[in-house]
Structures are given as structure tokens and as C-alpha cells.
Amino acid sequence: MSGLYVHVPFxxxxxxxxDFNAYTGLDHLRSRxxxxxxxxxxxxxxxxxxxxETVFVGGGTPTTLAAEDLAALLVALRERYRVPPGxxxxxxxxxxxxxxxxLVVLRESxxxxxxxxxxxxxxxxxxxxxxxxxxxxxxRAMAAAREAGFExxxxxxxxxxxxxxxxxxQRTLREAIALGPEHVSAYALTVEPGTPLGRAVALGLRRxxxxxxxxxxxxxxxxxxxxxxxxxxxVSNWARPGRECRHNLGYWRRRPYLxxxxxxxxxxxxxxxxxxxPPEEYLRRVEAGELPIGGEERLGPEQAHxxxxxxxxxxxxGVPASWAEPRAVxxxxxxxxxREQGASLVPTERGMLLLNELVLALAG
Amino acid sequence: MYQGRYAPERPAGAAAPYDGLAxxxxxxxxxxxxxxxxxxxxxxxxxxxxxxxxAVSEREMREQYLDKMDLExxxxxxxxxxxxxxxxELGGQxxxxxLIDTPGHVDFTYEVSRSLAACEGAxxxxxxxxxxxxxxxxxxxxxxxxxxxxxxxxxKIDLPAADVEGTRRDLAELVGCDPSEVLAVSGxxxxxxxxxLEAVIRRVPPPQGRREDPLRALIFxxxxxxxxxxxAYVRVKDGVLRSHARLHAMAVDxxxxxxxxxxxxxxxxxxxxxxPGEVGYLVTSLKDVHLVxxxxxxxxxxxxxAREPLPGYREPKPMVWSGLFPAEGGDYTALxxxxxxxxxxxxxxxxxxxxxxxxxxxxxxxxxxxxxxxIVKERLEREFGxxxxxxxxxxxxxxxxxxxxxxxxxxxxxxxxxxxxRVEEPVVLATIITPAEYLGAVLELCQAxxxxxxxxxxxSTTRVEVHYLLPLAEIIFDFFDQLKSRTRGYASLDYxxxxxEPADLVRVDILLHGEPVDAFSSVVHRxxxxxxxxxxxxxxxxLIPRQLFDGxxxxxxxxxxxxxxxxxxxxxxxxxxxxxxxxxxxxxxxEQQKRGKERLRRVGRVDVPQEAFIAALRVDEGExx
Ligand SMILES: Nc1nc2c(ncn2[C@@H]2O[C@H](COP(=O)(O)OP(=O)(O)OP(=O)(O)O)[C@@H](O)[C@H]2O)c(=O)[nH]1
Ligand code: SF4
Ligand SMILES: [Mg+2]
Numbered sequence: 001m002s003g004l005y006v007h008v009p010f011x012x013x014x015x016x017x018x019d020f021n022a023y024t025g026l027d028h029l030r031s032r033x034x035x036x037x038x039x040x041x042x043x044x045x046x047x048x049x050x051x052x053e054t055v056f057v058g059g060g061t062p063t064t065l066a067a068e069d070l071a072a073l074l075v076a077l078r079e080r081y082r083v084p085p086g087x088x089x090x091x092x093x094x095x096x097x098x099x100x101x102x103l104v105v106l107r108e109s110x111x112x113x114x115x116x117x118x119x120x121x122x123x124x125x126x127x128x129x130x131x132x133x134x135x136x137x138x139x140r141a142m143a144a145a146r147e148a149g150f151e152x153x154x155x156x157x158x159x160x161x162x163x164x165x166x167x168x169x170q171r172t173l174r175e176a177i178a179l180g181p182e183h184v185s186a187y188a189l190t191v192e193p194g195t196p197l198g199r200a201v202a203l204g205l206r207r208x209x210x211x212x213x214x215x216x217x218x219x220x221x222x223x224x225x226x227x228x229x230x231x232x233x234x235v236s237n238w239a240r241p242g243r244e245c246r247h248n249l250g251y252w253r254r255r256p257y258l259x260x261x262x263x264x265x266x267x268x269x270x271x272x273x274x275x276x277x278p279p280e281e282y283l284r285r286v287e288a289g290e291l292p293i294g295g296e297e298r299l300g301p302e303q304a305h306x307x308x309x310x311x312x313x314x315x316x317x318g319v320p321a322s323w324a325e326p327r328a329v330x331x332x333x334x335x336x337x338x339r340e341q342g343a344s345l346v347p348t349e350r351g352m353l354l355l356n357e358l359v360l361a362l363a364g
Numbered sequence: 365m366y367q368g369r370y371a372p373e374r375p376a377g378a379a380a381p382y383d384g385l386a387x388x389x390x391x392x393x394x395x396x397x398x399x400x401x402x403x404x405x406x407x408x409x410x411x412x413x414x415x416x417x418x419a420v421s422e423r424e425m426r427e428q429y430l431d432k433m434d435l436e437x438x439x440x441x442x443x444x445x446x447x448x449x450x451x452x453e454l455g456g457q458x459x460x461x462x463l464i465d466t467p468g469h470v471d472f473t474y475e476v477s478r479s480l481a482a483c484e485g486a487x488x489x490x491x492x493x494x495x496x497x498x499x500x501x502x503x504x505x506x507x508x509x510x511x512x513x514x515x516x517x518x519x520k521i522d523l524p525a526a527d528v529e530g531t532r533r534d535l536a537e538l539v540g541c542d543p544s545e546v547l548a549v550s551g552x553x554x555x556x557x558x559x560x561l562e563a564v565i566r567r568v569p570p571p572q573g574r575r576e577d578p579l580r581a582l583i584f585x586x587x588x589x590x591x592x593x594x595x596a597y598v599r600v601k602d603g604v605l606r607s608h609a610r611l612h613a614m615a616v617d618x619x620x621x622x623x624x625x626x627x628x629x630x631x632x633x634x635x636x637x638x639x640p641g642e643v644g645y646l647v648t649s650l651k652d653v654h655l656v657x658x659x660x661x662x663x664x665x666x667x668x669x670a671r672e673p674l675p676g677y678r679e680p681k682p683m684v685w686s687g688l689f690p691a692e693g694g695d696y697t698a699l700x701x702x703x704x705x706x707x708x709x710x711x712x713x714x715x716x717x718x719x720x721x722x723x724x725x726x727x728x729x730x731x732x733x734x735x736x737x738x739i740v741k742e743r744l745e746r747e748f749g750x751x752x753x754x755x756x757x758x759x760x761x762x763x764x765x766x767x768x769x770x771x772x773x774x775x776x777x778x779x780x781x782x783x784x785x786r787v788e789e790p791v792v793l794a795t796i797i798t799p800a801e802y803l804g805a806v807l808e809l810c811q812a813x814x815x816x817x818x819x820x821x822x823x824s825t826t827r828v829e830v831h832y833l834l835p836l837a838e839i840i841f842d843f844f845d846q847l848k849s850r851t852r853g854y855a856s857l858d859y860x861x862x863x864x865e866p867a868d869l870v871r872v873d874i875l876l877h878g879e880p881v882d883a884f885s886s887v888v889h890r891x892x893x894x895x896x897x898x899x900x901x902x903x904x905x906x907l908i909p910r911q912l913f914d915g916x917x918x919x920x921x922x923x924x925x926x927x928x929x930x931x932x933x934x935x936x937x938x939x940x941x942x943x944x945x946x947x948x949x950x951x952x953x954x955e956q957q958k959r960g961k962e963r964l965r966r967v968g969r970v971d972v973p974q975e976a977f978i979a980a981l982r983v984d985e986g987e988x989x
Binding site for chain 1: 912913934935936937938939940941942943944945947948950951954955957958961969
């Protein structure tokens with residue numbers, strides 16, 4: 001069993017906090033890029049033995065591609081990798097790049113799941129995040145998704161932007177729940193170096209998020225989403241039972257995945273590799289008939305162990321108690337950051353917020 | 365500083381080197397030093413003397429030529445006394461002049477006193493725009509007590525603000541001579557410098573000492589050369605010091621051989637011998653820094669031993685103590701070796717091993733003052749590549765229990781209250797010279813620092829000299845800055861040890877989560893304990909990162925808590941996202957965090973970063989000097 005990730009690096013505008021491999025102003029490369037993806041699928045596919053059970057088209061903003069291009073891509077990939085019926089095929093979308101027509105095309109070419117970047121329902125927060133869409137666009141896009149027949153929809157939310165209060169976050173959560181998605185991802189806004197937000201914070205022009213307020217916001221998300229019947233299954237992810245994202249679970253369970261597209265990462269066994277990041281370079285390499293690999297690493301046992309602990313703790317599966325030193329564990333149990341679940345140690349809600357500390361304590 | 369056996373070849377047209385082969389008659393030798401208050405222009409005047417005697421060519425000349433250490437040049441002050449040999453012709457005779465430029469800062473007064481032991485005369489400089497200041501008096505008294513001939517000189521006469529006649533009068537009165545005997549020079553323009561040189565030759569007596577007598581020479585300084593071993597700076601009193609002579613160090617009772625004898629002219633230049641009265645260097649070939657002690661004399665073996673060591677000079681006495689710890693625990697041995705090497709160049713530095721529960725293995729070091737401490741620390745870091753944490757400096761306390769006196773160099777060794785009869789602290793006799801208009805402000809400051817006035821006298825209608833007994837602990841930190849700011853920079857300060865006096869001192873401990881941190885303990889006057897405690901807990905609250913639990917930071921006297929702050933438990937430390945493309949980066953971030961944790965020092969349950977120790981223990985910039 002394996003996953004297939006496809007990266008589309010185009011966006012309408014650049015959000016100030018974003019450090020993804022995403023670009024504006026490269027629209028002229030779009031169709032060339034789709035052709036390159038298909039070519040890479042051929043090149044890489046030869047060496048990919050595992051059957052693919054989940055596909056995730058992410059970005060960037062995949063829905064900036066023309067509907068026909070996206071459809072052709074999905075169809076070709078499913079064929080090339082013999083994706084079985086019943087597979088999970090997710091496409092990421094921005095609320096203002098979708099309409100019913102486009103979504104119907106996606107649905108018909110095999111997409112089963114839509115992941116939408118809503119981020120917030122508070123216009124001031126959206127402005128602070130430099131998102132171009134308004135809250136209404138999310139509502140419209142949600143309706144369109146339902147109309148097009150998507151039964152699996154995720155909403156992405158971000159909390160902790162400058163100007164966002166606990167009350168505003170509460171309204172955002174309630175609005176999101178009211179739209180009835182199957183899945184909600186809620187991320188604490190992180191200031192990444194090298195982003196416009198990162199520079200503004202470094203220069204003192206903008207305030208970094210207050211970690212205590214973000215902790216309160218996290219607790220509120222746990223409470224409201226829990227009450228609404230969503231199960232907290234990863235630090236930043238909630239889903240109705242059975243609607244967890246299988247593709248992402250694959251990452252967290254360290255199953256193999258193949259990444260296609262500029263900057264996409266792949267993993268199998270002890271090896272992790274990644275494609276070159278700049279789209280032009282990616283195109284050049286693929287068009288020359290080469291695999292566009294930019295780098296790789298082989299994990300030593302210690303690194304693999306650290307990853308394993310990190311990921312198991314993130315998805316609340318916990319680690320076997322026998323992995324950790326009792327001396328390191330006891331204070332964490334006492335402090336209510338870990339709890340015992342059978343023979344495993346699982347982070348509590350408070351522990352999830354201090355996961356880095358838990359990982360370091362448990363991975364030795 | 366020693367430059368190696370062969371001085372570099374001189375370019376054509378450069379000054380002629382000193383002819384090391386000639387033997388100078390004792391009657392044509394003059395040994396003198398330049399003494400003054402800090403910044404009154406000693407090193408600059410030495411530059412002019414080097415030029416006038418062609419010791420340094422125009423091309424090689426640079427300002428404060430004798431301030432050779434990087435630290436001296438950066439700070440613009442002299443730290444180490446420098447000896448240099450000059451030759452000068454006067455009235456058809458060639459004279460050998462051994463000049464020692466001395467430091468002016470109060471921390472280095474002992475350097476002045478041991479330089480004096482190598483001289484018969486002293487040029488006492490006074491800045492014409494500043495007049496007589498506290499170290500002018502202190503250094504004058506030292507030189508007079510050592511029996512030296514004083515040549516009084518008004519300097520910086522080129523300055524627009526110079527009061528040449530007033531300064532001349534004051535100086536004549538101080539020295540007890542006629543104003544016409546006071547010279548006036550400018551070390552900057554060179555005006556009056558030839559006359560000064562002539563006055564030195566005419567007024568300073570030649571050294572006494574007989575060639576036939578057994579060798580007696582005073583080691584007045586030393587340095588360490590990694591290739592040649594210990595280099596001693598010597599002044600021959602009697603007899604002749606030749607290279608390859610068998611020598612004996614009395615203080616440590618050890619025989620050794622003089623590998624090379626030479627003079628600084630101004631670079632190290634080998635000579636065959638140093639006769640009576642001559643000043644130069646001695647390459648000892650000894651590798652052990654303990655064997656050559658400044659203040660030792662070096663009589664020849666055989667030919668009858670010299671009777672007794674010279675009454676060298678006062679052993680420098682450390683005034684402040686601080687623990688030095690390597691930031692990397694593994695550097696302990698490197699720190700010990702570095703301290704031993706520095707000690708050779710710096711007789712005033714003392715150290716003993718110290719173990720701190722918070723900082724690990726290090727050394728409790730004694731220094732002459734904060735400037736000295738600062739310089740030692742900087743040299744250890746720069747010249748030996750060490751990264752150091754220094755604990756807050758403290759003075760030496762005497763704890764009296766019955767008829768026993770316990771000497772405490774380290775606040776954490778101070779016994780708990782109630783287990784002793786009393787504590788005594790060092791007291792100094794401070795001399796302050798101030799314009800009369802600021803007298804009120806000066807007295808107020810001294811009073812606030814628990815001072816006791818001894819006497820006061822008007823040097824003129826506008827200048828007052830005050831003597832105060834003050835606890836050393838009250839003046840080593842910010843007293844000088846306070847004094848300067850209350851007198852618009854016009855007052856000057858000098859002090860000398862006086863003795864020990866009982867005082868109401870208490871030890872303030874700093875506790876993290878209930879555990880005392882020995883490195884933060886301090887002994888302070890009871891009235892100042894609260895303020896010290898408050899400052900420390902507030903600083904630490906800013907410096908200690910949030911932990912998994914609320915952390916109490918407390919200041920306590922014995923079991924009584926006098927200040928408290930809390931570091932709130934951290935609530936969020938998690939990476940928001942971790943998908944396929946993020947795993948590598950996120951893992952690396954965690955690995956980095958893990959390495960960061962390894963640099964933490966654990967005190968009880970609290971992790972304290974290295975940087976917090978350094979910052980919390982830093983003496984505020986304003987408190988320096
Ligand atoms: N105008 C003027 N400035 C001078 C004269 N002599 C020295 N200075 C300046 O005074 C300052 C101190 O001079 P130094 O020669 O370093 O004084 P010092 O007495 O050796 O100082 P320490 O060794 O630190 O005690 C420097 O800025 C010199 O340039 C002078 O005759 N005239
Ligand atoms: S839309 Fe998404 S990928 Fe594009 S810039 Fe914004 S956050 Fe980044
Ligand atoms: Mg000087």
C-alpha cells in the first residue's frame with residue numbers, strides 16, 4: 001500500500017505566512033507543467049512497485065489549473081498507477097478558484113475528496129493573513145462542492161493571526177462546523193523564516209502569535225469540534241469517524257509515498273528523496289527525460305526512531321511504554337502531559353501542545 | 365613583549381640599533397619611570413623619548429608605541445609596565461637610559477610599585493588641563509617612599525585649557541621644590557621634551573652597585589614564550605648577569621641557567637651581560653611557570669651567595685574574587701593551563717579550583733579590581749579560545765567564630781546566619797580630589813556608601829582633597845561612575861587597603877524551584893539585600909525560558925524569602941504541521957532543539973541556558989571601571 005502526492009506550485013496570490021513551494025506569475029507554465037507531471041509519472045512509475053491507494057493533489061493551488069488539465073492529469077495518474085476503485089483521491093482547492101462546473105469535472109475524473117483552504121470566517125483575520133477571499137467565498141465553495149457530489153470535504157483553518165481574539169476564533173469554529181464538513185484541519189499560525197510574515201516579525205513590524213492565546217484557541221477547538229462529533233486524530237486534524245484522511249495517515253504511519261512535481265518529497269524504507277524546487281528547473285529536467293531529483297537522505301536508526309516517535313505521538317497512537325525510560329516518563333505522567341493507554345503512552349490534550357518536549361523526552 | 369632572538373633586519377635609514385656589546389659605566393646609567401594619574405600622557409611622552417633618542421625610526425613609530433598588547437591599544441590604556449633602553453648624548457657623553465612606562469589605572473598600582481623598585485628616578489606627570497588628581501598623589505607617595513628622585517613635569521601644555529602656571533605651582537608644592545624646577549612639556553608636540561631628557565640625566569642619580577659583588581638582580585616582571593620558556597624582566601642590583609650564568613631562585617630554592625640576556629631597545633636585543641644598575645631581560649629556559657616569581661632575586665651560584673633577597677616589593681593583593689567556569693565542561697584543563705600561563709605575566713592573578721553545583725568545575729580567581737578581572741577574562745577568551753562564565757565579583761570576607769577567622773572568597777562558602785559571631789569586610793582608605801563646588805555631592809555619595817570621613821583639606825581655594833574609609837564592596841562596582849557623574853567628570857579617586865571592619869552582612873541565596881543556585885549567591889549589606897534579591901529574580905525571570913511547570917524564582921536570606929517571581933509554565937511547543945514534505949525539516953528542528961537542550965544546565969528541575977548564567981551574572985556596563 002502506498003500514497004501518491006502531486007504538487008501544483010501555482011497560486012493566485014502569495015499569502016504572507018506561506019512557506020510552501022508556491023509561486024504567482026508563473027501561469028504561462030501551467031500546461032507545460034501538467035505535461036511534465038505526466039512525463040514524470042512515466043519515468044518514476046517504472047521504479048514504483050507498490051499499488052497506490054491514495055492520491056493527493058496539493059500545492060500551491062491545484063484548482064488554478066484548467067478543469068480539463070486537472071481532469072486529464074487525474075485520469076492519467078489513475079491509469080498509470082492502477083489506482084483501484086474505492087481509493088481516496090483528494091484535491092486541494094482555494095475557495096475562489098472553484099465553481100460547480102469545475103468541481104463536477106473533477107468528480108467525474110475520479111476525485112473523491114476536496115480539501116479547502118478556508119482559514120477563517122473573520123474578514124479582519126483573513127485580511128491579516130493576506131488571503132484574498134472573503135468568508136462568503138467559503139460558503140459558496142462548500143455549497144458548490146456538495147452540489148458537485150463531493151461527500152468528503154475538509155476545511156483548513158488557521159488560528160492565532162495578529163488581531164484574532166478567542167471570541168473571533170470561536171465564531172470561525174462555529175461557522176465551520178455549521179457548514180458540516182467531514183473533516184477539519186486547524187493549524188496554529190507559525191511564523192516561518194524567509195516568508196514576508198517572518199521578515200515583518202523579525203523587523204518588529206508585526207507581532208508574532210502569542211503562544212498562550214494559541215494554546216487557549218487549541219483547547220477551544222478541541223472542545224467545540226469534539227462536541228460537534230469530530231474525533232481528534234492528529235495534533236491539527238479532526239474528522240467524523242471513518243472520514244480521517246487516509247493519505248495523510250500514510251505519512252504518519254511511515255508508509256511509502258511517491259511525490260511528483262516541483263519540490264515533491266518521496267519516501268520508502270530508509271530513504272527519503274525530493275525533487276528540485278524551482279518549477280523551471282523541474283520542467284527542464286523532466287523535459288530532458290531525467291528524474292528531477294534534487295536530493296536524498298538515508299535515515300540512520302536514530303533518525304528513524306526519532307521520526308517514529310514524533311509521528312506516533314502526533315496521531316495519538318502513542319508509543320509503547322517500553323520504548324522510553326521510566327525516569328523520563330514519570331514527570332510527564334505526573335504533569336498530565338502523557339497518559340497510559342494499555343501498554344502505550346499517549347499525549348493528553350495538553351500534552352499535544354507540548355509535543356516537542358514529549359518527543360525529546362521519549363526518544364531519548 | 366619578547367620578540368625572539370634576532371630582531372628583524374632594519375631597513376636603510378632606520379634608527380641605529382643599540383650596540384649591545386658595549387659595557388656602560390654605571391655612572392652613565394639612568395633608570396627612571398614615568399608615573400601619573402590615568403590618561404595624563406605617560407605613554408605619549410614615552411613616544412617622544414623614543415623618537416628623540418632614535419630608538420624607533422619615523423617609519424616604525426606609532427602612537428603609544430609601548431602599549432603593545434591588542435587590549436591596550438583597543439582600550440587606549442596601559443595595562444602592563446614596559447621597560448625600554450634608550451641612549452642619549454649629552455655634553456659629549458653617551459648615557460644609557462632605562463625607561464619604564466607605567467599604567468595609571470588604580471587596579472595596577474602594584475605594577476607601578478614594582479617598577480619603582482627598578483629605578484632611581486621618577487618623572488611625575490600632571491595634565492595641565494586636569495591638575496593634580498588622586499593617582500598623582502598616590503603614585504607620588506609611592507615614589508617618594510621608595511626613595512626615588514622625583515622630576516615634576518606639567519604635561520599637555522599645548523591644550524587650550526591648560527593652566528600651566530597653576531599646575532606648576534601645585535606640583536611644586538606637592539613635591540616640595542621651587543616652581544622653577546617644574547618642567548613644562550607637551551607629549552603631543554614634543555615641546556620641552558629635550559629639556560626633560562636633560563633634566564633626567566642631571567637630576568636622577570646613577571645606580572649604585574659594584575661589578576665585583578655577588579649577583580643580585582630583581583625580577584620585576586615576567587612573560588612566557590612558548591618556544592623559549594619563561595622570560596624574566598630584571599634589574600641588576602650588584603654584580604654582573606651574563607648569559608649561560610648558573611642562577612638560583614631563592615624563593616623556590618632552585619638552580620637554573622640563564623640562556624640569553626638582553627635589553628629592549630625597544631625590541632628584544634641580546635647582549636653579553638647586564639652590569640650593575642642595568643635593566644633587561646633574561647631567557648630562563650624554564651618551562652614551569654611556578655619557578656620564576658616576580659619579586660625574586662637571582663644570585664649566581666658558587667662564588668658566594670648573596671645575603672638576602674631584595675626587599676622586592678609588596679605582593680599584589682587580590683581585591684575582588686569571582687568564579688570562572690568554562691562554558692563547555694570539557695575545557696576545565698584548558699582553563700587551568702591558560703590561567704597558569706597568564707599568571708606568569710600577571711603576578712597579581714591568583715586562583716584556586718572551585719566546584720559549583722550549577723556551573724561545574726572551574727576556578728575561584730582573585731583580581732586587583734574589575735578592570736583587571738575584565739582584562740584577564742578577555743585574554744583567556746581571546747588568546748586561549750575559551751568561552752567562560754564569570755560569577756558576580758565579590759570581596760574577601762572574614763567570618764569570626766570565637767577566636768577563629770574563616771577567610772571566605774566565595775559567597776556560597778559563607779556559613780549560615782547564627783553560626784558565627786560576626787563578619788568583617790575589607791575597608792579601603794579612599795582619596796578623592798574634587799572641585800570645591802561638588803564637595804557636597806561627593807560627601808553625600810560617600811555617606812550613602814557607608815563611608816566614614818577621615819579628613820579633608822583644601823589643595824587650593826577651588827580644589828579639595830577628602831579622605832574616607834569606605835567598604836571596598838561599596839566602591840568596586842559603580843562608585844567611580846557615580847562620582848564622575850556627580851562632579852561632571854572632575855573628581856578623581858584612588859584607594860588603598862586599610863583593614864577589616866565588622867559589618868552587618870548577609871548572604872542572599874537565589875533559589876530556582878526551591879533549589880539554591882550557588883553561582884548566584886552573594887554576600888551583601890543587610891540594607892541592600894532586598895534590592896539585590898529583587899534585581900536578580902527579575903533578571904532571571906526574563907532569562908529563564910518557560911518550562912513544563914511553573915517555576916518559582918526566589919531570593920532568600922537563610923530560610924526567609926525576600927523576593928519572588930514565577931516563570932509561568934510553557935503551554936505550547938509543537939510543530940503545527942507535519943506532512944510528507946515536512947518530515948525531514950521537522951525532524952531536523954527537533955534535533956536542533958535537542959542539541960540546544962544539551963547546552964542547558966539543570967538546577968534541580970529547572971533547565972537554565974548558558975546564556976542566562978552569563979547575562980544574569982554580568983555586571984552592568986554602568987557598574988564597570
Ligand atoms: N593635547 C595633548 N594630548 C595628549 C598629550 N599627551 C597625551 N595626550 C592624549 O591623552 C590621552 C592619554 O594619553 P596616554 O599617553 O595614553 O596616557 P597614559 O598616561 O599613558 O594613560 P594610561 O597608561 O592609561 O594611564 C591620549 O588621547 C593622548 O593622545 C599632550 O601633550 N597634549
Ligand atoms: S494559497 Fe496556499 S500555497 Fe498558495 S500562497 Fe496561499 S497559503 Fe501558500
Ligand atoms: Mg599609558
